[in-house]
Amino acid sequence: MGPTLLFKARLCLKVICARTMCTKGMRPGERKSSHRQTKTDKTIRQSDRQTDSFTARRVPSFPASVFAAGTAKRTTEMLKRKTALSSLEQEDEAEDQPRRRGGFKTGGMCYLRGSYRLVAPERPLSPTEWKKLKETACDPERFDVQMMTLLLKSGAELDIAKSLLTFVALDTGTMSYHLLLQYLTLCVKGGHDAEVLDIYQIMRRAFPTLDTGASTLFIKTFSRTPSWREALHILRDMKKVISPSPRNYSDIIGGALLHGDAATAWQLYDEIIEEGMSPLPDTWQALFEGRAKGNGGETGNMSQADYGKRLLGALGYMRDNQVYPQQRLADTIKTSFQSLPGHKWSGEWTTVTPKGVCKCCGSELESIQLTQEEYQRLKDRVMADIIQGKDVFNKTTPEELESFKAFVKRKPLFDVVVDGLNVANIAKGRQSEMLLAVLCELEQLGLTALVLGRKHMLQPSRAWDRHNMGLIQKKAHCFFTENTSEDDPFLLYATLHSGNHCRFLSRDLMRDHKACLPDALTRRLFFKWQRGHQLVIHGIVQLGRRVRFQMIPPYDTIIQSSGGSWHIPYDDSVDRSSYEVPQRWLCLTNKH
């Protein structure tokens, strides 16, 4: 009796679970009606996220989205572990090999290098001693440079390098640029700023110009010293030939702020943006630190208010370019806000509920939905750049495109567009079954679905069962492209043309299509739209069982402010791929 009861209870649990997971206690009938209602009044549906048919299905136990930071990394590691288990023995062998090879290699290198290998001395040598050493070297011509490289590699003491230079100067009466450059690198690496200034005097006078490597090193050092303005001259010289790197700018900005010249720092910051370069995290770090340090209203030659405005501008830039700060920078931003005199900013590290509410301050985050304008722009660009591109024949043919356009016009607006082949290929060999299972689920949810596929799917085979394909065509609208055409552009077209409520179902991250878009702004729009409209199947798909989808977050992960608060998503690890968004937030609120 006992076991049966238990079993029954478990079954009940299962049913409940399934229900809560999929419809959150709603009966299918209810969902359908609510769906129909929303369909009749689209504007209401779009504006009110709560009635969204997909939002209702979200409970905290739902799996994270494919766009959540770290998902790709975790998946790769899981796959690696899987393969590692299967080929454990091979790995063992592989582990043995490098050890053996390594031993041989070092031996071989010693042997190959010939009779004598340069060894860096442990103390400064006198010129005579150096001379002896040089005579034993296998390549006396390049002895000085080789020895300096060696010193640089081993991070030797500066005195040894100095003694080498002295020897070279006495021996040849002069010094090559290469040698001085290496010595300079050693000095900058070791932080010997006074020495660098000396070298600068010498090199400036001995050589007509400096190369980019030396300029970068000098800029770096000068920015640390009171004579940081010299770095500006070097930068100006560099600009004659090449555009300096963001690193150069970053160094000088740091130097300017260190010495209280905020105006110059911001001017240089503007220059970076004008050049079309993206500032380094260090630049922002320095800029925000600049305010944090200048606590008592001393931001050099810039008023506190101006400085604050500029910082907000920087945050705006990060928002527009979808830049997410690292933990360290986020920390600095927090301190910078908190140290503002006259305001009471408080910052908290937090996360966001799946419904898009900040767990710290309880305010709602920006919606992921595009505005009407943005939507229209995206629609046009997708048509022009992804589907047609430079040559409409690349992805399809004009006839096919026209027939598809007519097809979309003829049919009612879709709720879901299914990437048939992508969904079906979850399980090889039973493709049509997978597709049917997913479509059954969509039918139960009362959604109008469009299945996009290729014509070869209609050819009966083991994978594409005739009966299943017949059922699929009954359950959903179908469009089959030529076998030689791409189906993803059609998917995007159909989804975009069915309106803002329509989603698409695919595991494909559409990165290749995103890359077809010419400008960064449209790419960001596309990505935002994708995050708000892409359904991904979660877990196992089986005919006759419910299919689960990954949740679509209703909020946009981007730096945002509303009235008295700022919400800044930040990276807490380096595992984020470029197509993922961070999950952790910094919540800044202003309490009056």
Added chain:
Amino acid sequence: MVGVLLWRRSGSGTRTFPPGHVLCPRGFSSGCVLRTDASQPDRGDKIDLDLWKSVMKSQMDESPAGDGDGEGAKGPDSPDGCVLAATRELVSMWRQAGKLVPDKITEEEVQTLAELSTKSGKKKYLKYLAIREGHKKKDREKREKRRSEKEERFVESDRPPLKNSFLVQYRDHWLDRLLGWRGVQAMQFGQPLVYDMSYEQHMTPYELANSVSQMMEVEGTNRRARDPFHLHLCNLQPDSGQRRQLVRRYGADAWDRLLVTETPRRHVDLFPRERLVYLTADSPHVLRAFDPDAVYVVGALVDRSVQTGLSFANAKRLQLATARLPLDRFLRWETGAKTLTLDQMVRILLAIKDTGSWEQALDFVPKRKHDGFYAGRDRGDGGPGRDRGDRGPGRDRGDGGPGRDRGDRDPGRDRGDRDPGRDRGDRDPGRDRGSDRRGPAWGDQGFTKSFGSSESGRGGQDRGGPGRGVGWAGVSEYKLPVARIRPTPKGRTEDSRRTDKTRKPWYEQD
């Protein structure tokens, strides 16, 4: 002691500053100061570590020419000239900093360099120039070495010893004549093979140069083939970069004499549509059998980063039949794009035309790209091409093992040892040439020797049939001069012939 050394050196100072690698030693007027400085290490065994600074400074004090030279080099005040001068100086500084930079740089190259917007772009361009400079230098050295060797050889044996022989001396121009004959025949009766040259706008300058090199290789391979295609270079606009480069690299004369058809017209205008088959890696159809009546089209596109569907899009637009090579059917292809170079394509097509065996044709696919052929496959399922198998397996590349082809009959086929006095008339000369490492062999028609199982695995198949077909007509023609010409000593004759003919023999090209 060191001071003495310095003082002595000061006399030999020359003033060439700054372009050298090393600042040239110059005189030290402040020698006495230096002497005292330098004497320190000797005295107290304490090394003056900053001595080098005073040396450098004293040098500069003496001649502030460093800055002066730099200013002078900047030249005209126009901003354009200023940029160029600055670029030139940057190059010289990079050179001094030990970067990979060419020793000499022309005005045009500086202009190109200044136009490149990024630092990495500039560095890459300079690296490319430096490597090219190195190659050129090496080539020049090699050429000079060869010339001097040759001169030495002629001095040693002014006149090669005459030898009486019943064997015919083989001449290079006979081969040229033969190949020319074949080319003409192919242009009259041969199967057309179209290279579609309409992809210029899709290629970078490097890729374009590569495509031109590959086209030259295509032409050379086809010229040397036993049964060449009639090559058509379609869509080749007269003012296009591709054509300009081709003409420049062949030389205008050689280009005019080349036995290929170049035309600015489209292939669909030249041939009936139903005969055209566009070969493209993106095609859904696999080429199962080579059709001798079809006109195959190959897109002359070199894409370092694969541009999927480019040629296929063209075929779709023109509604042509398409096909891809059966690479997957025969080769264990692991990863990587199934793209082939243009010359590999012509080799594969020539081989499949000749043999009808995909195994032999796909032997020209680079080995690094795949993991060998599928074992145990039904050999010779190449379809209609099979009955052509009686042409013998001689079209194998010369790198086959000793049991392969006719390698066991021809000990002296290595082209390297063609010393003047050598008698090579002991066999059909064409066959000798044909088993060269390049290209398919030819000239073994009518040769009915039957092999046992050779390495190529087809040795016993379909052998023994008499030579036939249009492609063979050249053979009799080719044998005639052999009978007519008497053996003569080679050395000088050949040399004189070569000097009065500007065009290099085929095996020395490329």
